[in-house]
Structure formats: structure tokens, C-alpha cells
Amino acid sequence: MTQVSMTVNGKAVSGDVEGRTLLSSFLRDQLSLTGTHVGCDTAQCGACVVHVNGEAIKSCNMLALEADxxxxxxxxxxxxxxxxxxxxxxxxxxxxxxQCGFCTPGMVMSAAALLKDNPRPTEGEIRKYLEGNLCRCTGYHNIVKAIMAASGQDVSSIAAE
Amino acid sequence: MYSFEFEKPSTIADAVAALASEDAQALGGGQTLIPTMKQRLAAPSKLVSVSGIAEMQGVCIEDDGSVAIGGATTHARVAVEAAGSYPALAAVAGQIGDPAVRNRGTIGGSVANNDPAACYPACVLGSGATIVTNTRQIAADDFFQGMFTTVLEEGEIITSVRFPVPQAASYQKFLQPASRFALVGVYLARFADGVRVAVTGASEDGVFRWSEAEEALNKEFRPDALMGLHINPANMIGDLHGSKEYRAHLVGVMTKRAIEACS
Incomplete structure (x- = not known):
């Protein structure tokens, strides 16, 4: 076991982890921050997206020790x-x-990362940015609409009504 | 994942020393290696992260005008920092995987892995880049040795990749939308002394140069120059996403698009 220390949501935290402990496991199992979801566990679905030093990453595909x-x-x-x-x-x-909410934490974290770099993205830019976040309920239209709205843009012309 | 030791050195020399132990493996961004280890298809005894090595980070322009990318530089960073000096290279980096993958995945990791459908190997081979390791410099033409195989020795680390900048270049990727790898990708680079065409995603031997197309384009640089040229489907990848014949056909289509983009 090796001690790992990091700042999570502004608070200093530390814990003992194995080399193979994933960042998602550290957050969920040791810090009880179970809002970060593990969907596919193969870095495809994006439910586990968190920010590391301001960048969106898939926490099921990063070792906790890499976030020291x-x-x-x-x-x-x-x-x-x-x-x-x-x-x-x-x-x-x-x-x-x-709808079911499983993908939502990853969607919100990806959206936050997008809007930090691109405060007024087009619909196309939002859809492109969400390529690594899968949702099996909504069909994406309302997610795109929500992100457009969050960036202060008119959403009346977005595909799904 | 099986258990392993983890080290994160801050210099290349320390990384080389750490990799000397048996079954140790270098870890770039881990976007392929970690899923592979979860599947227990790889079980290194030790992972040596190169992400803390400052001298393997970033994009710089060499005295001869070539663009050198540190081996541990992420795709996201190349997409931004190489945009001015070598736009086609930046474009390749910017369409690998998805944004979160690009924030972790590295050029050294991708090139060392030599996935037969990865984007970077086509760009590296198509550009005639030089792979710089802790011990030597390797021409791209000598580096790739077939699917998931390179000339890298055990414990050898890609410290940087040096790209000569062509007059014009284009990467045309036919996306396999589920994996986000290339179903077929063609990287075409036009230099003063000739054209290079490298193909990924298509062959069972991994990335390759389409030399017949290069010869034809050296005589006449236009899409029609490919008329009558065909890739033999026998050695192509055939799977549920596309047959051998389909991939062979796509190589021609994507090459023509690359020529048009460079014309």
C-alpha cells in the first residue's frame, strides 16, 4: 500500500491505495463519493468523468496514484x-x-469542462464534445439543449422539442 | 487487474532504471494499457509512469524546422500546441478517441502500442518521422513491425517523436464510431522530394505505406492518378464492421480525399 494525497472538491484528502487502485475506486470506496459512476469500466461510456487539474478524464481509466x-x-x-x-x-x-440519471454525473462534468474552454458552444460543438459520454435514455437532445441553455443561449431552435 | 508495483520517476534515467526489473512496463496515459490489464490480457509486475517526466512533455520546433513532440505529451496538448507548426498533425491528435481520452492518452503510448487501427502510427509513418528513444533514433520506416509490434526493446522509452513538416498533409479517417478508432485512415504528406501515403486500420500487418499510390502521385498529384490502382484485399482486416474488400476499397476512397485536401 502507498499513501496518496490529493485535493478533492477543495478539501485535502489522503488514503492508502494499491498500485492497481483506480481513481474511480478511490473516490467511491475510500472517500464515499459515489456520485462518480462506473458504467462500462472500459473508458467508453464516460459516466466516471471527473476533473483532474481542470481537465475532464475518465476516472475508471486512471490510477489513483497518478492523481497524487x-x-x-x-x-x-x-x-x-x-x-x-x-x-x-x-x-x-x-x-x-x-431520465435514469446514471450517465448524468459524467455528462455534467464533461459539460463543465466544455464550457470552461468554450463558454458559448454551438450545438454541433456540444454533440462533438460529448462523443465520449453515452446516454441510453434521453437520445441526447435534451442534454444538448440543457448545455446550450446553461451557456446562456436560446434553445428554442434545438432539434428536439 | 492483477496486482503490480507502481513507480513514477521524474527523470528519464530513473525511469530506465525502474524498467530494468523483470516484466516492468512503461505507462503513458494508460488509455489502452489499463483496460488491457483489467481484461488480464497484460499483467506487468511493475508499471513505470512517465507522466511525471518534465523533459518528455510538450511541443517544440527544432533548429531544422521539424516539430518535436515529447513522448508523454497528451493528444489534447498536441491538438492545441502543434496547430500552428504542423496543422495536419494537430488535426490527427484532435480526433483520437474522445475529449477525456485525449486528456490522458499520449503520443509515446500510442506509437509504442502500434494498434493496427490507431491514428498516430499513420501520421508518424506518413510524415517519415523519427522516433527518439532513450538509446537511439529510429526512422518510422524501420519502427513499425506489424500489428502491436515495434522494434522497441524491453525497457526502451520513446522520449520524443520528431516530425519533418511537409508542404501539405491531410489525414482522412473513416471513423468506426463505437471504438472511435479508424475503420480505415489514410495520412498523406507531400514533401518537396516526394509524396508519402500511410494507411491504418486496414491491414492485418498494421500500418503500411501504399507505395504504388506514392509512385503515381509523384508523377502526377491529382486524384485521377490513382485510377487503375487497387489494394489487394487478401491481407486486409475483415470483421463485423467491414469486410476485407470494403476496407481495400476505402483505402482508395480515403486517399483520394486526402489528395483533394492537399491540392
Whole structure:
């Protein structure tokens, strides 16, 4: 076992992990931050997306020890302390951007990473950016709509009504 | 995943020393290696992460004008930082996998793995790049040795890849949308002294140069120059995503698109 230390959602944390412990396992099993979901476990579905030093990554495909010293952000850090949803989360609720909710943490974290670099993405840019996030319920239209809305854009002309 | 030791050195020399133990393996971004280990298709005794080695990071322009990419540089970074100096290379990096994969996956990892459908091997071979390791410099023409096989020795690390910059270049990727690898990808580079055409995703021998197309394009650089040229389907990959004949046909289609993009 090796000690790993990082900042998660602004708090310093540490724990003992094996070399093979995945970042997703460390977050879920040791820190009890179970908002980060593990869907495919093969780095395809994107349910496990978190931010490491500000970049979206698939936490089921990164060793916890690789995140030693990093600044990690998870879905638990998106809402305010009092539970008030952030603008992306609120837009997902307002525009029905989720059904079963399994993919939603990864979708929100990917959306946050996109909007940080590209504050007013086009519909096409959003769809392209979400290539690594799979949703089996919504058909994506309302997710795209929610992200457009979160970026302050008019969503009346988006494909699905 | 089976258990393994983990080391994260900060210099190439320390990484080479760490890789000296039996069954040790270098870890780039892990976007292929970690899933492979989860499937227990690989079980190294030790992983040596190269992500903490500063001298293997980033994009720089050499004195001779070539573009050198540190072996541990992520695809996302190449997509941004090589955009001015070698746009076609940046475009290749920007269409590998998806954004989260590009934030972890590295050029050294991709080139060392030599997946038969990966994008970078086509760009490296098509550009006539040089693979620089801790011990030597290897021409791309000598480096790739068939599916998942290269001339790299045990414990040898790709420290950088050096690309000569062509007059024009284009990568045409026919996406396999589930895996996000190339069903067929063609990288065409036009240099003052000739054209290079490298094909990925198609052959059971991995990335290869389509020399007949190169000869034809050296005489006449236009899409019609490929008239009458055909890839023999016998050695192509055939699977549920596309037959051998389909892939052989796609090589011609994607090469023509690359010529048009460079014309």
C-alpha cells in the first residue's frame, strides 16, 4: 500500500491505495463519493468523468496514484454547500436532460469542462464534445439543449422539442 | 487487474532504471494499457509512469524546422500546441478517441502500442518521422513491425517523436464510431522530394505505406492518378464492421480525399 494525497472538491484528502487502485475506486470506496459512476469500466461510456487539474478524464481509466498531488473535482463539488444546483445542473433539470440519471454525473462534468474552454458552444460543438459520454435514455437532445441553455443561449431552435 | 508495483520517476534515467526489473512496463496515459490489464490480457509486475517526466512533455520546433513532440505529451496538448507548426498533425491528435481520452492518452503510448487501427502510427509513418528513444533514433520506416509490434526493446522509452513538416498533409479517417478508432485512415504528406501515403486500420500487418499510390502521385498529384490502382484485399482486416474488400476499397476512397485536401 502507498499513501496518496490529493485535493478533492477543495478539501485535502489522503488514503492508502494499491498500485492497481483506480481513481474511480478511490473516490467511491475510500472517500464515499459515489456520485462518480462506473458504467462500462472500459473508458467508453464516460459516466466516471471527473476533473483532474481542470481537465475532464475518465476516472475508471486512471490510477489513483497518478492523481497524487492533483486537484480533483467530482460531481459532489458542483452544487453549492447548501445544495443549490449550479447553472449546468439546474439546466439539466429544467430541460429534462436526464431520465435514469446514471450517465448524468459524467455528462455534467464533461459539460463543465466544455464550457470552461468554450463558454458559448454551438450545438454541433456540444454533440462533438460529448462523443465520449453515452446516454441510453434521453437520445441526447435534451442534454444538448440543457448545455446550450446553461451557456446562456436560446434553445428554442434545438432539434428536439 | 492483477496486482503490480507502481513507480513514477521524474527523470528519464530513473525511469530506465525502474524498467530494468523483470516484466516492468512503461505507462503513458494508460488509455489502452489499463483496460488491457483489467481484461488480464497484460499483467506487468511493475508499471513505470512517465507522466511525471518534465523533459518528455510538450511541443517544440527544432533548429531544422521539424516539430518535436515529447513522448508523454497528451493528444489534447498536441491538438492545441502543434496547430500552428504542423496543422495536419494537430488535426490527427484532435480526433483520437474522445475529449477525456485525449486528456490522458499520449503520443509515446500510442506509437509504442502500434494498434493496427490507431491514428498516430499513420501520421508518424506518413510524415517519415523519427522516433527518439532513450538509446537511439529510429526512422518510422524501420519502427513499425506489424500489428502491436515495434522494434522497441524491453525497457526502451520513446522520449520524443520528431516530425519533418511537409508542404501539405491531410489525414482522412473513416471513423468506426463505437471504438472511435479508424475503420480505415489514410495520412498523406507531400514533401518537396516526394509524396508519402500511410494507411491504418486496414491491414492485418498494421500500418503500411501504399507505395504504388506514392509512385503515381509523384508523377502526377491529382486524384485521377490513382485510377487503375487497387489494394489487394487478401491481407486486409475483415470483421463485423467491414469486410476485407470494403476496407481495400476505402483505402482508395480515403486517399483520394486526402489528395483533394492537399491540392
Amino acid at each position: 498531488g492533483a486537484d480533483v473535482g467530482t460531481i459532489e463539488g458542483q452544487a453549492a454547500e447548501d445544495g443549490t444546483l449550479n447553472v449546468i445542473q439546474q439546466a439539466f433539470q429544467d430541460h429534462h436532460g436526464l
